[in-house]
Amino acid sequence: MEPPKERVKFIQTDLVLPYHYYAGDYKALYLRALKDKKILGSKCSATGKVFVPPLMSSPDAHAPCEEIVELPDKGIVTTFCVVNVPVYGRDIELPYVVASVALDGADVSIYGLVQECKAEDVEMGTRVQAVWKPDGERQGDHTDIKYFKPTGEPKAPLESFIHRL
Amino acid sequence: MKAPTSVEPMSQRMTVQFPYKRSTGEVTGRFLAGLKEQKKIWGRRIAGQGVVVPPNSYSEVDAKSGGEWVEVKDEGTITAVGIVAKPVADLHPSDASFAYVLVKLDGADTSLAHIVKDRLGELKVGARVKAVWAPDGERKGTIRDIACFQLVG
Numbered sequence: 001m002e003p004p005k006e007r008v009k010f011i012q013t014d015l016v017l018p019y020h021y022y023a024g025d026y027k028a029l030y031l032r033a034l035k036d037k038k039i040l041g042s043k044c045s046a047t048g049k050v051f052v053p054p055l056m057s058s059p060d061a062h063a064p065c066e067e068i069v070e071l072p073d074k075g076i077v078t079t080f081c082v083v084n085v086p087v088y089g090r091d092i093e094l095p096y097v098v099a100s101v102a103l104d105g106a107d108v109s110i111y112g113l114v115q116e117c118k119a120e121d122v123e124m125g126t127r128v129q130a131v132w133k134p135d136g137e138r139q140g141d142h143t144d145i146k147y148f149k150p151t152g153e154p155k156a157p158l159e160s161f162i163h164r165l
Numbered sequence: 166m167k168a169p170t171s172v173e174p175m176s177q178r179m180t181v182q183f184p185y186k187r188s189t190g191e192v193t194g195r196f197l198a199g200l201k202e203q204k205k206i207w208g209r210r211i212a213g214q215g216v217v218v219p220p221n222s223y224s225e226v227d228a229k230s231g232g233e234w235v236e237v238k239d240e241g242t243i244t245a246v247g248i249v250a251k252p253v254a255d256l257h258p259s260d261a262s263f264a265y266v267l268v269k270l271d272g273a274d275t276s277l278a279h280i281v282k283d284r285l286g287e288l289k290v291g292a293r294v295k296a297v298w299a300p301d302g303e304r305k306g307t308i309r310d311i312a313c314f315q316l317v318g
Contacts, residue, residue, distance in 0.1 A: 002234045003207045007194025008306035015183040016255040020176060026168070028175035042168070054168075068166045 026054040029068065034144040037132050041106055043067040049107040073130035073145070075103035076156045078165045082119045095119045101128060101148055102164040109165060113147035125155035180255070192222040195234075200310040204298055208237050208273050215274025219308075237272035239296035240317065244269050244276045246288045258309070264288055268314055282313045293317040 023031060026042060030053040033040045042054030046063035052071055057064050080099035083092075097119050100109035114122050115131070128148035138144040189197060192209065196219050199207045208218035210233045213226035218237055223230045245267040252259055264285050267276035281288060294314040304310040 001236065003195040003199035003205070004202050005195070006198060007191060008189055008197035008201065009194060011187050011189060011197070011307050013185045013187055015185060017181040017183075018253060018255055019179050019181065021179060023175040023177075025172040028172050029169070031175060066168050068168050 024056075026056055030054055031142070032140045033070075034142070035138045035140040037073070037138070037144075039071045039073055039103060039130075041069050041071050041103075043069050050105055051108055052103060052106045052110055069105070071103045071105050073103070073132070074151065075101045075106070075109075075128060075148075076161045077114060077122060077124060077126040077128055077148075078102050078109050078161050079124065080114065080122055082122075097122045099128075099148065100165060102161045107164055112145060114149070115147040116149040121150070123155060125158060125161065127151045127153040127156060190222065192220050192232075196220050197306045197308075197310075200308070201304045201306040204239075204304075206237050206239055206270060206277075206296070206311075208235050208270075208275075209233065210235050216272060217275050218270055218273040218277050235272065237270045239270065239298075239311070241268045241270035241273070241277075241294065243267065243288065243290055243292045243294055245290065246281075248285055248288070259313075263313075266294070266314060268294055279308070279311060280313050281315065284316050287316055 030040050039052060040054055041050045041052035042065035043050050044058035044061055044063055044065045046061040047058060049058060050069055051058065051065060054068060055065055077099045080097050082095050082097055084095045086094065097114040099112060099114045099122065101112050102109045114128060127150065129151050130145045131147050131149050132138065133144050133146055196207050199205045206218060207220060208216040209220035211217050211221065211224045212229065213224055216235050216237060243266050247265045249257055249265065250262050252263065254260060258280055259282055262285060264281045265278065266281050267278055269276045281294060295317050296311045297313050297315050299310050299312045
Protein backbone atom coordinates (compact mmCIF):
# COMPACT_ATOMS: atom_id res chain seq x y z
CA MET A 1 0.00 0.00 0.00
CA GLU A 2 1.05 3.56 -0.65
CA PRO A 3 -0.19 7.08 0.06
CA PRO A 4 -2.74 8.45 -2.45
CA LYS A 5 -1.35 9.17 -5.92
CA GLU A 6 -3.40 12.36 -6.01
CA ARG A 7 -1.21 14.62 -3.96
CA VAL A 8 -2.02 17.79 -2.00
CA LYS A 9 -0.56 20.42 -4.31
CA PHE A 10 -0.45 23.50 -2.08
CA ILE A 11 -0.56 24.45 1.57
CA GLN A 12 -1.46 27.85 2.89
CA THR A 13 1.09 28.79 5.57
CA ASP A 14 0.19 32.32 6.61
CA LEU A 15 2.78 33.82 8.88
CA VAL A 16 1.20 36.27 11.35
CA LEU A 17 3.48 38.42 13.49
CA PRO A 18 1.64 40.51 16.09
CA TYR A 19 3.91 43.35 17.25
CA HIS A 20 3.50 45.75 20.15
CA TYR A 21 5.84 48.59 19.19
CA TYR A 22 7.00 51.10 21.78
CA ALA A 23 8.14 54.41 20.31
CA GLY A 24 10.55 55.42 23.08
CA ASP A 25 10.75 58.92 24.61
CA TYR A 26 12.16 60.83 21.64
CA LYS A 27 10.03 59.20 18.97
CA ALA A 28 6.96 59.75 21.15
CA LEU A 29 7.80 63.46 21.45
CA TYR A 30 8.34 63.68 17.70
CA LEU A 31 5.06 61.98 16.78
CA ARG A 32 2.94 63.89 19.32
CA ALA A 33 4.39 67.19 18.06
CA LEU A 34 3.25 66.42 14.50
CA LYS A 35 -0.31 66.77 15.77
CA ASP A 36 0.51 70.46 16.44
CA LYS A 37 2.19 70.80 13.02
CA LYS A 38 5.61 70.85 14.67
CA ILE A 39 8.63 68.87 13.48
CA LEU A 40 11.13 68.17 16.26
CA GLY A 41 14.77 67.19 16.00
CA SER A 42 17.61 66.77 18.47
CA LYS A 43 20.99 68.48 18.54
CA CYS A 44 24.23 66.62 19.17
CA SER A 45 26.06 68.06 22.21
CA ALA A 46 29.45 67.43 20.57
CA THR A 47 29.04 68.32 16.89
CA GLY A 48 25.88 70.43 16.86
CA LYS A 49 24.37 68.22 14.17
CA VAL A 50 20.59 68.16 14.12
CA PHE A 51 18.83 64.83 13.72
CA VAL A 52 15.23 64.40 12.68
CA PRO A 53 13.40 62.37 13.87
CA PRO A 54 15.31 63.13 17.09
CA LEU A 55 17.95 60.66 18.29
CA MET A 56 19.05 60.35 21.93
CA SER A 57 22.69 60.09 20.93
CA SER A 58 24.48 60.88 17.72
CA PRO A 59 25.57 57.93 15.61
CA ASP A 60 28.86 59.52 14.52
CA ALA A 61 30.07 61.31 17.67
CA HIS A 62 28.41 58.91 20.16
CA ALA A 63 27.53 62.00 22.21
CA PRO A 64 24.17 62.70 23.88
CA CYS A 65 21.63 64.84 22.01
CA GLU A 66 19.81 66.41 24.93
CA GLU A 67 18.56 69.52 23.19
CA ILE A 68 15.28 69.32 21.32
CA VAL A 69 14.91 71.78 18.45
CA GLU A 70 11.94 72.68 16.29
CA LEU A 71 12.47 72.57 12.55
CA PRO A 72 10.64 74.39 9.78
CA ASP A 73 8.38 72.33 7.54
CA LYS A 74 10.35 73.46 4.49
CA GLY A 75 13.38 71.86 2.93
CA ILE A 76 15.16 70.46 -0.09
CA VAL A 77 14.61 67.28 -2.09
CA THR A 78 18.01 65.57 -1.79
CA THR A 79 17.39 62.23 -3.49
CA PHE A 80 14.17 60.81 -4.84
CA CYS A 81 12.69 58.04 -6.91
CA VAL A 82 9.77 57.91 -9.31
CA VAL A 83 7.43 55.01 -8.54
CA ASN A 84 5.88 53.47 -11.66
CA VAL A 85 4.54 50.21 -10.24
CA PRO A 86 1.56 49.90 -7.90
CA VAL A 87 2.39 48.86 -4.33
CA TYR A 88 -0.06 46.77 -2.34
CA GLY A 89 -1.84 48.96 0.21
CA ARG A 90 -0.84 52.29 -1.35
CA ASP A 91 -3.51 53.99 -3.42
CA ILE A 92 -1.70 56.86 -5.18
CA GLU A 93 -1.96 57.68 -8.86
CA LEU A 94 1.11 56.55 -10.81
CA PRO A 95 3.73 57.75 -11.37
CA TYR A 96 4.49 59.39 -8.04
CA VAL A 97 7.63 60.63 -6.31
CA VAL A 98 9.09 59.46 -3.01
CA ALA A 99 11.88 61.73 -1.80
CA SER A 100 14.42 62.29 0.91
CA VAL A 101 13.77 65.81 2.20
CA ALA A 102 16.45 67.69 4.13
CA LEU A 103 14.50 70.16 6.26
CA ASP A 104 16.16 73.56 6.66
CA GLY A 105 18.47 73.30 9.67
CA ALA A 106 18.53 69.49 9.74
CA ASP A 107 21.63 67.41 9.04
CA VAL A 108 19.74 64.32 7.89
CA SER A 109 16.73 63.79 5.63
CA ILE A 110 13.26 62.47 6.26
CA TYR A 111 11.14 60.57 3.76
CA GLY A 112 8.03 61.94 2.16
CA LEU A 113 5.93 61.99 -0.98
CA VAL A 114 6.23 64.92 -3.39
CA GLN A 115 2.88 65.86 -4.93
CA GLU A 116 1.11 68.78 -6.67
CA CYS A 117 3.63 68.63 -9.51
CA LYS A 118 4.62 66.33 -12.34
CA ALA A 119 7.08 63.59 -11.46
CA GLU A 120 9.49 64.85 -14.13
CA ASP A 121 9.55 68.31 -12.51
CA VAL A 122 11.17 67.00 -9.32
CA GLU A 123 14.95 67.39 -9.17
CA MET A 124 17.74 67.07 -6.63
CA GLY A 125 17.61 70.48 -4.94
CA THR A 126 13.91 71.21 -5.53
CA ARG A 127 12.63 73.28 -2.61
CA VAL A 128 9.52 71.83 -0.98
CA GLN A 129 7.09 72.52 1.83
CA ALA A 130 5.01 70.11 3.92
CA VAL A 131 1.28 69.82 3.28
CA TRP A 132 -0.37 68.82 6.54
CA LYS A 133 -3.61 67.08 7.25
CA PRO A 134 -6.23 69.62 8.37
CA ASP A 135 -6.70 70.55 12.04
CA GLY A 136 -8.66 67.89 13.87
CA GLU A 137 -7.53 65.11 11.53
CA ARG A 138 -3.91 64.88 12.70
CA GLN A 139 -3.39 61.90 14.96
CA GLY A 140 0.26 62.29 15.93
CA ASP A 141 1.69 59.87 13.42
CA HIS A 142 3.87 60.11 10.32
CA THR A 143 0.86 60.42 8.00
CA ASP A 144 0.07 63.85 9.55
CA ILE A 145 2.35 65.22 6.84
CA LYS A 146 0.37 64.21 3.76
CA TYR A 147 3.15 65.07 1.34
CA PHE A 148 5.57 67.81 0.33
CA LYS A 149 4.88 70.23 -2.51
CA PRO A 150 7.31 72.41 -4.49
CA THR A 151 7.48 76.01 -3.25
CA GLY A 152 8.54 77.40 -6.63
CA GLU A 153 11.70 78.92 -5.12
CA PRO A 154 14.98 78.52 -7.04
CA LYS A 155 16.50 75.10 -6.66
CA ALA A 156 19.19 74.69 -4.03
CA PRO A 157 22.81 74.12 -5.11
CA LEU A 158 24.17 70.59 -4.62
CA GLU A 159 26.86 71.77 -2.14
CA SER A 160 24.10 72.94 0.21
CA PHE A 161 22.69 69.43 0.73
CA ILE A 162 25.22 66.87 -0.52
CA HIS A 163 26.17 66.02 3.10
CA ARG A 164 22.56 65.81 4.27
CA LEU A 165 21.18 63.06 2.05
CA MET B 166 14.63 73.27 24.77
CA LYS B 167 16.02 70.57 27.03
CA ALA B 168 14.50 67.14 26.36
CA PRO B 169 11.85 66.36 29.01
CA THR B 170 12.92 63.77 31.56
CA SER B 171 9.55 62.05 31.67
CA VAL B 172 7.55 61.25 28.55
CA GLU B 173 4.22 59.47 28.47
CA PRO B 174 4.90 56.10 26.78
CA MET B 175 3.60 55.69 23.25
CA SER B 176 2.94 52.35 21.71
CA GLN B 177 1.03 50.77 18.88
CA ARG B 178 -0.10 47.26 18.16
CA MET B 179 0.38 46.16 14.58
CA THR B 180 0.29 42.86 12.79
CA VAL B 181 2.60 41.93 9.98
CA GLN B 182 1.26 39.17 7.76
CA PHE B 183 2.97 37.06 5.14
CA PRO B 184 0.31 35.10 3.28
CA TYR B 185 2.42 32.28 1.85
CA LYS B 186 1.00 29.65 -0.49
CA ARG B 187 3.58 26.94 -0.79
CA SER B 188 3.90 24.26 -3.41
CA THR B 189 4.31 20.94 -1.67
CA GLY B 190 6.10 18.85 -4.29
CA GLU B 191 5.56 15.19 -5.09
CA VAL B 192 6.62 13.56 -1.80
CA THR B 193 5.27 16.03 0.77
CA GLY B 194 2.08 16.31 -1.33
CA ARG B 195 1.45 12.58 -1.06
CA PHE B 196 2.39 12.52 2.64
CA LEU B 197 -0.28 15.21 3.24
CA ALA B 198 -2.82 13.37 1.07
CA GLY B 199 -2.22 10.31 3.27
CA LEU B 200 -3.10 12.32 6.39
CA LYS B 201 -6.24 13.72 4.78
CA GLU B 202 -7.63 10.75 2.85
CA GLN B 203 -6.29 7.73 4.73
CA LYS B 204 -5.61 8.95 8.29
CA LYS B 205 -2.23 7.32 7.86
CA ILE B 206 1.27 8.63 8.45
CA TRP B 207 3.71 7.72 5.70
CA GLY B 208 7.47 7.82 5.74
CA ARG B 209 10.10 6.86 3.20
CA ARG B 210 12.88 4.33 3.63
CA ILE B 211 15.93 6.22 2.42
CA ALA B 212 19.44 4.80 2.00
CA GLY B 213 21.66 5.71 4.95
CA GLN B 214 18.83 7.32 6.94
CA GLY B 215 16.25 4.63 7.66
CA VAL B 216 12.57 5.55 7.65
CA VAL B 217 12.26 9.34 7.38
CA VAL B 218 9.05 11.04 8.67
CA PRO B 219 7.98 13.47 7.34
CA PRO B 220 9.44 12.06 4.15
CA ASN B 221 11.97 13.57 1.77
CA SER B 222 12.38 12.82 -1.92
CA TYR B 223 16.16 12.50 -1.51
CA SER B 224 18.78 11.28 0.92
CA GLU B 225 20.33 13.83 3.23
CA VAL B 226 23.40 11.57 3.41
CA ASP B 227 24.35 11.24 -0.27
CA ALA B 228 21.72 13.49 -1.95
CA LYS B 229 20.46 10.59 -4.10
CA SER B 230 16.79 10.67 -4.98
CA GLY B 231 14.36 7.85 -4.36
CA GLY B 232 12.97 5.86 -1.45
CA GLU B 233 10.21 3.39 -0.71
CA TRP B 234 6.96 4.40 1.03
CA VAL B 235 6.55 2.89 4.52
CA GLU B 236 3.57 3.37 6.80
CA VAL B 237 4.44 4.21 10.40
CA LYS B 238 2.29 4.13 13.54
CA ASP B 239 0.47 7.22 14.80
CA GLU B 240 2.01 6.55 18.19
CA GLY B 241 5.57 7.11 19.32
CA THR B 242 8.14 8.40 21.79
CA ILE B 243 8.96 12.01 22.61
CA THR B 244 12.57 12.93 21.83
CA ALA B 245 12.40 16.65 22.71
CA VAL B 246 9.97 18.98 24.50
CA GLY B 247 9.62 22.77 24.61
CA ILE B 248 6.74 24.19 26.62
CA VAL B 249 5.12 27.44 25.48
CA ALA B 250 3.51 28.74 28.68
CA LYS B 251 2.10 31.96 27.24
CA PRO B 252 1.26 31.56 23.55
CA VAL B 253 0.89 34.60 21.30
CA ALA B 254 -2.55 34.66 19.65
CA ASP B 255 -2.48 34.03 15.89
CA LEU B 256 1.24 33.23 15.95
CA HIS B 257 1.23 29.93 17.85
CA PRO B 258 -0.85 26.87 16.95
CA SER B 259 -2.78 26.96 20.24
CA ASP B 260 -4.29 29.78 22.31
CA ALA B 261 -3.77 27.93 25.60
CA SER B 262 -0.44 26.71 26.99
CA PHE B 263 0.99 23.90 24.90
CA ALA B 264 4.26 22.14 24.14
CA TYR B 265 6.22 21.73 20.97
CA VAL B 266 7.47 18.15 20.78
CA LEU B 267 9.54 15.97 18.53
CA VAL B 268 7.97 12.50 18.24
CA LYS B 269 9.79 9.47 16.93
CA LEU B 270 6.85 7.47 15.65
CA ASP B 271 6.95 3.68 15.94
CA GLY B 272 8.52 2.41 12.73
CA ALA B 273 10.32 5.69 12.02
CA ASP B 274 13.99 6.58 12.45
CA THR B 275 13.53 10.36 12.56
CA SER B 276 11.32 12.61 14.66
CA LEU B 277 8.27 14.60 13.59
CA ALA B 278 7.62 18.07 15.05
CA HIS B 279 4.15 18.56 16.50
CA ILE B 280 2.31 19.82 19.58
CA VAL B 281 0.85 18.46 22.81
CA LYS B 282 -1.93 20.42 24.56
CA ASP B 283 -2.67 18.48 27.75
CA ARG B 284 -0.81 17.24 30.84
CA LEU B 285 2.19 19.39 30.01
CA GLY B 286 3.72 18.76 33.45
CA GLU B 287 4.08 15.06 32.65
CA LEU B 288 5.90 15.55 29.38
CA LYS B 289 9.47 14.34 29.20
CA VAL B 290 11.85 12.73 26.76
CA GLY B 291 10.87 9.09 26.48
CA ALA B 292 7.16 9.67 27.22
CA ARG B 293 4.72 7.87 24.93
CA VAL B 294 2.23 9.86 22.86
CA LYS B 295 -0.47 9.12 20.30
CA ALA B 296 -1.88 11.26 17.50
CA VAL B 297 -5.30 12.90 17.93
CA TRP B 298 -6.77 13.18 14.43
CA ALA B 299 -8.97 15.98 13.16
CA PRO B 300 -12.44 14.55 12.46
CA ASP B 301 -13.48 13.24 9.02
CA GLY B 302 -14.52 16.10 6.78
CA GLU B 303 -12.30 18.57 8.67
CA ARG B 304 -8.95 17.29 7.43
CA LYS B 305 -7.55 19.64 4.81
CA GLY B 306 -4.30 18.07 3.79
CA THR B 307 -2.01 19.88 6.23
CA ILE B 308 0.07 18.74 9.21
CA ARG B 309 -2.78 20.04 11.38
CA ASP B 310 -4.87 17.09 10.16
CA ILE B 311 -3.17 15.60 13.20
CA ALA B 312 -4.80 17.97 15.71
CA CYS B 313 -2.16 17.24 18.34
CA PHE B 314 -0.47 14.41 20.20
CA GLN B 315 -1.67 13.14 23.57
CA LEU B 316 0.13 11.26 26.34
CA VAL B 317 -0.73 7.56 26.37
CA GLY B 318 -1.83 6.04 29.69
